[in-house]
Amino acid sequence: MKYIDKLRNSGLRPTKQRLLICEVLFNNEKTFHFTVNELERKIKDKINNKISLATIYNTVHAFEKKGYLKQIPVNSNQTYFDTNITDHHHFYNLKDGKLIDLENSDVGPINIKRKIDGKKIKSIEVLVKLED
């Protein structure tokens, strides 16, 4: 199966639940943004027997740690995740809380001129807030 090796190679056992979540998250034409609640709904739509909410949280966090998902830095009462793990940025529509991908090429190179001793840059994320 498509995702069994991916999981095994990450040291994650390919359980039924994880494989199903992989299907929902990664077997799509396009990447997308989601909250855990939205993901839970998607999973319920896909199957009849449900996956425990705790498992969904565990899996999402495991996948994030392995780099298969990214958290999006936005102030919201819920945490937003992104299946697009390439370097990119986001529009954030303040009116409805929706996120839109901004390709790196739409932003141009960002040059951080200041350095912090003993630290290295892990990521640079731009959030562009939109209003009417």
Place this chain on the structure above:
Amino acid sequence: MKYIDKLRNSGLRPTKQRLLICEVLFNNEKTFHFTVNELERKIKDKINNKISLATIYNTVHAFEKKGYLKQIPVNSNQTYFDTNITDHHHFYNLKDGKLIDLENSDVGPINIKRKIDGKKIKSIEVLVKLED
């Protein structure tokens, strides 16, 4: 008094509580980042009689709406605010969750090439995550 007019001009009544919170937030050499919990502690340190947590939340949100504070887009279980309301960005130290200001001049101009119909850009915020 220093902050009475500021509040009145914003349509906010200059109550004892709001004036005290102004002192704590705005009467400093340097701007700073804070969570509501940290602000509550600062207020307690400053006076003996306490301000209700609900009032602190109300006030922080009122100040944010008026543009006297900014929320910082970071994924954390608490909301971070900034008394520095100029255009600027942040380093985010993943190890300890601390934020460091990045002046606009340290980042250089950011040119968002893509437009969204009917929307205008309210702010552009860059978060630079740091690791060891």
Place this chain on the structure above:
DNA sequence: ACAGCTATTTAGAACCATTATAAACTACAA
């Protein structure tokens, strides 16, 4: 200064996303 009105404060309850718990289950190596 006072009355009356509305904004504000307050303690505590409610809310709700997330995390912890601990028992049942399962993948997998030996």
Place this chain on the structure above:
DNA sequence: TTGTAGTTTATAATGGTTCTAAATAGCTGT
């Protein structure tokens, strides 16, 4: 097949934030 460590699960607990409704305080007109 069997032991064991990893995983799932329902449910409880946690904790930041918001809500509620009653008490209080600022403000305007008289």
